[in-house]
Amino acid sequence: MSSEQRKAFPFSEFEPKWQGEWEAKKAFRTPNPGDADFDASKPKYFVLDMFPYPSGNGLHVGHPEGYTATDIIGRFKKMSGFNVLHPMGWDAFGLPAEQYAIKTGTHPRVTTEANVANFTKQLKSLGFAYDWDREVNTTDPGYFKWTQWIFLKLYNSYVGDDGKAHPVSELEDQGLSREEIDHRRLAYVSEAPVNWCPQLGTVLANEEVVDGKSEVGGFPVERRPMRQWMLRITAYAQRLIDELDGLDWPESIKLLQRNWIGRSEGAHVTFKVDGIDETITVFTTRPDTLFGATYMVLAPEHRLVDEITTEEQLAAVEEYREKTARKSDLERTELAKEKSGVFTGAYAINPVNNERIPIWIADYVLMGYGTGAIMAVPAHDERDFEFAKKFELPIKQVVQPPEGHDWQGYTDNGIAVNSGFLDGLPTLEAKHKIAAWLEEKGLGKGTTNFKLRDWLFSRQRYWGEPFPIVWEDGQHRSIPESELPLLPPTLEDFKPTGTPEPPLSKATGWVQYSATAKRELNTMPQWAGSCWYYLRYCDARNSERFVGEAAEKYWMGGGKPGGVDLYVGGTEHAVLHLLYARFWHKVLFDLGYVSTPEPFQRLVNQGLILGEDGQKMSKSRGNVVNPDDVVREYGADALRLYEMFMGPLEQVKPWSMKGVEGVYRFLARVWRLVMEQNEEGSWSVSAALQDVPANKQLTKALHETIKKCGEDIEKLSFNTAISQMMVCTNAFTGAEVKPASAIVTFLKVLSPFAPHLAEELNQQIRARFPALAAPGFLSDETWPAYDPAALIEDEVEVVFQVNGKLRDKARVPVAASKEEIEKIALASPRVQEFMEGRPVKKVIVVPGKLVNVVV
RNA sequence: GCCGAUGUGGUGAAAUGGUAAACACAGCGGACUUAAAAUCCGCUGGAGGGCAACCUCCUUGCGGGUUCGAGUCCCGCCAUCGGCACCA
Numbered sequence: 028m029s030s031e032q033r034k035a036f037p038f039s040e041f042e043p044k045w046q047g048e049w050e051a052k053k054a055f056r057t058p059n060p061g062d063a064d065f066d067a068s069k070p071k072y073f074v075l076d077m078f079p080y081p082s083g084n085g086l087h088v089g090h091p092e093g094y095t096a097t098d099i100i101g102r103f104k105k106m107s108g109f110n111v112l113h114p115m116g117w118d119a120f121g122l123p124a125e126q127y128a129i130k131t132g133t134h135p136r137v138t139t140e141a142n143v144a145n146f147t148k149q150l151k152s153l154g155f156a157y158d159w160d161r162e163v164n165t166t167d168p169g170y171f172k173w174t175q176w177i178f179l180k181l182y183n184s185y186v187g188d189d190g191k192a193h194p195v196s197e198l199e200d201q202g203l204s205r206e207e208i209d210h211r212r213l214a215y216v217s218e219a220p221v222n223w224c225p226q227l228g229t230v231l232a233n234e235e236v237v238d239g240k241s242e243v244g245g246f247p248v249e250r251r252p253m254r255q256w257m258l259r260i261t262a263y264a265q266r267l268i269d270e271l272d273g274l275d276w277p278e279s280i281k282l283l284q285r286n287w288i289g290r291s292e293g294a295h296v297t298f299k300v301d302g303i304d305e306t307i308t309v310f311t312t313r314p315d316t317l318f319g320a321t322y323m324v325l326a327p328e329h330r331l332v333d334e335i336t337t338e339e340q341l342a343a344v345e346e347y348r349e350k351t352a353r354k355s356d357l358e359r360t361e362l363a364k365e366k367s368g369v370f371t372g373a374y375a376i377n378p379v380n381n382e383r384i385p386i387w388i389a390d391y392v393l394m395g396y397g398t399g400a401i402m403a404v405p406a407h408d409e410r411d412f413e414f415a416k417k418f419e420l421p422i423k424q425v426v427q428p429p430e431g432h433d434w435q436g437y438t439d440n441g442i443a444v445n446s447g448f449l450d451g452l453p454t455l456e457a458k459h460k461i462a463a464w465l466e467e468k469g470l471g472k473g474t475t476n477f478k479l480r481d482w483l484f485s486r487q488r489y490w491g492e493p494f495p496i497v498w499e500d501g502q503h504r505s506i507p508e509s510e511l512p513l514l515p516p517t518l519e520d521f522k523p524t525g526t527p528e529p530p531l532s533k534a535t536g537w538v539q540y541s542a543t544a545k546r547e548l549n550t551m552p553q554w555a556g557s558c559w560y561y562l563r564y565c566d567a568r569n570s571e572r573f574v575g576e577a578a579e580k581y582w583m584g585g586g587k588p589g590g591v592d593l594y595v596g597g598t599e600h601a602v603l604h605l606l607y608a609r610f611w612h613k614v615l616f617d618l619g620y621v622s623t624p625e626p627f628q629r630l631v632n633q634g635l636i637l638g639e640d641g642q643k644m645s646k647s648r649g650n651v652v653n654p655d656d657v658v659r660e661y662g663a664d665a666l667r668l669y670e671m672f673m674g675p676l677e678q679v680k681p682w683s684m685k686g687v688e689g690v691y692r693f694l695a696r697v698w699r700l701v702m703e704q705n706e707e708g709s710w711s712v713s714a715a716l717q718d719v720p721a722n723k724q725l726t727k728a729l730h731e732t733i734k735k736c737g738e739d740i741e742k743l744s745f746n747t748a749i750s751q752m753m754v755c756t757n758a759f760t761g762a763e764v765k766p767a768s769a770i771v772t773f774l775k776v777l778s779p780f781a782p783h784l785a786e787e788l789n790q791q792i793r794a795r796f797p798a799l800a801a802p803g804f805l806s807d808e809t810w811p812a813y814d815p816a817a818l819i820e821d822e823v824e825v826v827f828q829v830n831g832k833l834r835d836k837a838r839v840p841v842a843a844s845k846e847e848i849e850k851i852a853l854a855s856p857r858v859q860e861f862m863e864g865r866p867v868k869k870v871i872v873v874p875g876k877l878v879n880v881v882v
Numbered sequence: 883g884c885c886g887a888u889g890u891g892g893u894g895a896a897a898u899g900g901u902a903a904a905c906a907c908a909g910c911g912g913a914c915u916u917a918a919a920a921u922c923c924g925c926u927g928g929a930g931g932g933c934a935a936c937c938u939c940c941u942u943g944c945g946g947g948u949u950c951g952a953g954u955c956c957c958g959c960c961a962u963c964g965g966c967a968c969c970a
Contacts, residue, residue: 035920035921277887278886279885279886279887279965280886282885282886283885283886283965283966286884286885286886286965286966287965287966289969291969291970293970309970310969310970311970312969312970313970324970366968390968391968391970392968392969392970393968393969393970395969396969396970397969397970400970401970402970403970404970408970409883409968410968410970411970413968476969476970477969478969598964598965601965602965635964672894672895672905672906673894673895674894674895675895677887678887678888679887679888679963679964680894680895681893681894683893683894683907685893685894685906685907685908686893686894686906686907688907689894689905689906689907690906692906692921693905693906695920695921696921699921746894746895746896746905746906747895747896747897747904747905749905749906750895750896750904750905750906751904751905752905753905753906754904754905757905760922824901826900826901828900828901828950828951830950830951831900831949831950831951832951833901836901868950869950870950871900871950871951873900876900876901877900877901877951879900879950879951880950881950881951
């Protein structure tokens with residue numbers, strides 16, 4: 028109790044109280060279309076946070092940053108007459124729980140449940156207005172049933188000539204063979220080389236490999252060919268670029284995605300191999316430089332290497348190929364500074380001039396991009412230039428750069444030279460002409476290439492969604508939807524097998540689907556569950572469908588490309604999660620299951636919160652701030668308010684406990700506007716609080732605050748909204764008599780930010796002035812309207828400048844005309860002094876603002 | 883190397899092309915108190931001048947430009963952070 032007395036206001040009593048009230052009365056339950064209390068006349072607002080992975084460490088202060096922002100928006104929109112969908116859930120599959128299981132034998136489900144319970148308790152202690160009835164958990168069979176169901180949709184779909192997903196049954200109707208169909212599925216099996224990490228005992232996606240090491244743990248990663256499930260995201264590459272246009276996302280994030288997808292326009296050109304009946308097709312973005320191709324390079328893995336290598340070069344080529352195959356990605360990039368390669372002994376014929384050019388292999392050409400073969404134009408490509416210098420290959424100029432540039436290694440546009448019929452043409456025209464020429468001769472054609480690769484979708488793990496697939500006679504097939512959800516087997520031993528064989532192989536009974544069929548042993552990656560969770564929120568308890576049609580139409584509709592009105596989360600998901608979710612959404616859209624082409628209309632990335640030392644928070648630095656401690660010391664409202672007051676939401680900013688104290692003091696000042704303490708230390712409604720109208724000055728402060736806070740919340744400029752509330756509070760603090768109804772209005776404005784304090788004070792005021800306070804929750808009140816008339820003053824201060832420098836100010840009537848103001852300004856002794864008798868050249872008058880006299 | 887973001891007091895920051903530094907933090911001074919904490923009131927970008935109320939000059943990473951007027955717009959640099967990195 029003694030520590031209670033040190034508190035400036037009794038937040039530790041009323042915060043849990045209001046959390047209990049909200050929960051008991053389901054204050055933030057959001058009815059769905061079809062529910063008895065659903066009001067279809069209201070517009071909808073779907074505000075979403077990136078749901079957390081419930082780790083064993085609990086919340087860190089970064090979580091409540093975005094969550095508070097969305098909570099303020101959600102509460103504000105609710106008060107502004109919207110049906111607000113503001114849910115929370117758990118992205119709970121994933122490696123940490125599994126690794127913990129390996130260490131301790133505790134089942135991941137047990138760990139996950141405990142962590143979810145802890146996170147829930149923590150989030151509830153912050154007073155977020157979630158509709159907990161819509162909570163989702165990716166590891167819940169009722170949820171992943173539908174993740175598996177969506178996988179089956181991908182498995183049973185292909186992309187047609189119209190660029191849209193269609194059921195593969197259409198291909199069956201067209202009489203395509205089983206094999207042909209398998210080649211077109213959006214979920215398909217591939218033998219491609221993958222990133223195998225021996226320590227983790229799993230294959231990783233390219234995105235999970237950083238600098239040749241695993242993102243988790245930093246273990247070395249090798250390349251090895253393995254049978255994997257892939258998702259054909261590349262079929263959507265163009266749409267994933269194009270359909271960014273209609274979204275309200277930061278341009279920098281759109282750019283990040285566009286670059287990741289990496290569209291580039293160019294041409295395929297086919298070269299004959301000299302002496303044998305083979306051709307090699309290359310992809311180039313600079314077909315205009317074809318005359319400058321002095322050699323050709325194949326990726327070491329290119330299938331034609333065996334065919335074309337001459338006897339004399341065989342040994343060298345074999346050695347080089349083995350060396351590259353052994354190299355990890357890390358080594359391959361590390362050695363990138365120094366080019367390497369081997370001559371195959373073969374020559375290709377340049378189709379434009381019939382020149383014989385040597386064919387090399389080199390690991391700077393990647394098998395996974397384009398055709399895995401390039402024509403090398405060393406004069407106008409940096410990499411080819413480097414390679415040619417190292418191996419003393421000829422360098423031939425075919426582009427004339429503008430004055431002042433060396434042609435050697437010049438890669439920009441210029442004028443074609445030494446290029447036969449292209450000579451004299453600027454690069455762009457030369458590209459068109461050569462493309463037409465190639466097409467006419469049947470030697471090539473214009474093509475578009477993407478950097479984006481198909482999505483490696485299988486993992487050799489236990490704690491993930493099992494694939495609803497079985498294998499029989501070397502062929503895969505889906506299990507019937509009626510068998511979903513397919514639960515993972517119960518395992519005692521979670522250790523990786525140490526071979527690429529997934530841990531599910533240990534569940535021998537589970538594996539055996541029938542006498543002749545075995546289950547797929549891979550599981551889905553963590554991304555799977557987060558690809559569609561926002562849809563499940565719309566109708567989280569539906570057991571008939573992944574989301575009910577009416578609910579999806581209402582919450583995801585609204586006439587914009589994206590369904591979620593606001594999505595807040597960290598930049599770390601700028602590419603992968605957002606790209607994957609967009610891809611799945613488009614497939615579901617094409618198949619008619621959702622009503623918008625995009626999932627997220629408006630995206631905002633919150634900035635990282637650093638430690639007090641300005642460094643990234645980490646256990647090893649000892650600068651981690653635990654939100655539970657802040658709540659205990661200063662209360663949930665202070666934490667919420669501080670996180671928003673620190674600075675712009677998008678910005679990276681350091682934590683400051685002093686700053687928390689600052690907003691805490693502000694909240695205490697608000698408390699004392701209403702409450703006073705007697706000598707025993709107990710609080711009661713202050714005698715200064717009276718049922719009187721606010722004077723003109725307070726009314727103005729209040730209405731300015733209503734206006735600015737409303738506008739700032741829409742802009743997510745919470746820091747400036749809070750400073751305006753501070754200004755308003757300071758004005759009220761200075762008043763002898765506190766007008767009760769004005770304070771109630773102020774509390775409504777404060778309530779989205781500091782909901783506990785606002786509700787408590789409203790209740791206290793209601794006890795004294797029943798007619799003035801809100802009868803129920805402030806969150807059920809309407810956001811106050813401001814009176815523009817209250818903002819207008821009779822007089823405004825006008826600044827007088829001479830030659831742009833501030834020289835004097837005066838208060839003038841608002842209604843004063845330009846001429847009147849100018850007259851007052853010119854009459855000012857200070858203005859005259861600085862005019863020094865020089866003649867007036869020009870006078871600029873901005874009514875209500877300033878006068879600038881130019882002499 | 884390429885792409886993007888950021889750069890304003892001692893600190894976090896604020897400013898539709900129109901009074902730079904609102905609002906806070908820290909600091910200093912005062913009131914209350916036996917005292918301290920808490921609270922309340924005031925001062926607080928830099929340099930110079932004046933007994934004083936005040937006054938002058940300078941100041942938004944650096945250098946140019948547009949404009950009556952630039953933290954804000956344009957051009958060129960520098961620094962920090964983030965992303966990508968042989969993608970032909």
